[in-house]
Amino acid sequence: MFNKLLRKDFVLCVALGANVNNADEWLKYAEKEMRGERSSSEMVMTIQTPNWTRTLEIESDVEGKKQALSTIKAPAKEKGIRTLRIENNMWNYFPKLKRKVAVSSSMLLASWMGSDFTNDDILKASSMSEDYSHQFSADETVGGETYKVIENTAKSNSKVMWPKIVTYASKKDCLPRIYRYYDKEGKLRRTLTFSDIKTFDGHQIPTHWEMSPEDNKSKKTVIDYKSVKFNTRFKPDHFSQKNLSGN
């Protein structure tokens, strides 16, 4: 009965190629759709408050779930700074001083480049399927639209910052529209929303992301994807320390 209802809810997703009998499968579908096996994207990150905004232009390369390399292209102050992730390790590289800094687990709380995204978001971006268990909750209506709700609960052996993340997924395309992050006390700490779905190389992805911390409602960080290329062929050593410090 549950599966029957689920299939009805996700009928459009299924038409798009998703096989979403349970929350795990939904997550796999969403990750496959949004990340692919390999992708290369250009995005603009804007940190906004009522009084000022700050903009970073970023290039981001991803291969599989464990390798990512991002490079800041602008502004001049941060230009060339790179962040490399391999498995559970992460490094920042500051080319002007030729300095490589390992991002330790103690730094995961720290903001990434002054934004509302943390180093942990960069490091753990793709590990939700491994670090969390997933189950559907009752549908919820937010802003006039009814979403499928998935509760992601941290596995007991996983080292993650957020014990619970609740995902609100569209019934039309299965893609996430809202992530809500809860702390150990069960308090909502921040919200990530997705919108402006576009298709790149046959993949649908939300191109407008907004991260809003709950303790400072007037501040948010916006990411706008400008272009995404899927199935990019990277050099064998693209995600390596050699490449990190080589450009």
Add this chain to the structure above:
Amino acid sequence: MNLLTFFVLSLMPLLSFAIESEFSGNVEGQFRQSNNNSEAKEDLFQNWNNENFYLLYGNLNGKLEKGQSRLEANWFLRYSQSDLYDPNPPYFATRIFTFPNRLVARDMFKMQYIRQDGNEQTESILNKFYYEREFENQRFMIGRMYVNYGLGEIFNPINPFNQPTALTSISQVAQGNDGLSYTYFSSDTHTLQFLLLGDKSINDYEEKIDITLWLNGEYQHSSDLQFNYVMGQDQNRYKLGGQISYQTSEALLFTQLLYQSETSGSEPSNNLWDLLLGLDQQLTTLWHVRFEGGYQKRNRYLSLNNLGERFLPTEYFAALANVYELHPLLKLSGTIVIDIKSGFTYLVAKMAYDMGNNMEAETFCFTPVAKGDETDNVAQKLVTTDVGLAIRAFF
């Protein structure tokens, strides 16, 4: 000079192809009001009370790239003006205010122009100028290059090729090193860097070159545990040491140890060793704290002229650095360094404000807050009490 000419000419073929280029830089102006340490006046002939110090410095960085080949250069330009330059030689404070005043740590090619005229000094230095070629799992560099490794930000004894600048007001600078670098990436977890460097500067550019032959290894044992090892000959001493860093779920812990033999020449010297213990922790999303403490065996034969080799030398030291983000645009930082043996305590406080449009303003204060019991450490007598303002722009 012939060697330099040969080096430049050997790069000309690179310029004849279509190449990618990139230029960037920064410029910074500083005003500092400085009050002298009374002990420096009495004991060290630094006979001044209050002076202003004006500083303008900048970097112009250029990169040309073609395939696996790369040419990089950085031109560092610094102009400073103060009545502290009037005496001959200038008062020692001018060297503290421009630390690191030696912008090339291992210097064969000179490539610098320094002119002191009355109460002003102009320095123009090509402190980075190298050719780099990548091969599979290997990297080769020749020229003047930055060598930057080690986790210490206040003290970093395993890397003698780039002095930490955490206790200074000059942030956008790195020291160059003349010679060759060969890096072998033996695996994703193990990297070996061999350095063959030369230095003429300690002999006033006489013919003799002091050779540095150095190995810097980096081994990532696991995601939590990393080892670095260094060994070689440098500045006529044999040196051996390493670093261990371990990540707990809360903090990064690290330690460094470096042993230096006596110098191999005929001049008197003593062996040296340095120990560093460190902790780095992000306490909250806004508050970052770092502790560095340890021991540096005193170089009994260090002359005043060589104090620029290491900022504020102390034997037993403990340093605590805090950075707090008061606002996304406003960062406060405070570093306190204590000489445990003498009680001498030094405070560095800074407030940096992001002005937008690639500009930043910083106010700073440097002051000894406790003089300490012992008075035989010359460097500690020379530190001044300063407040200042810096405006920096990036392009």
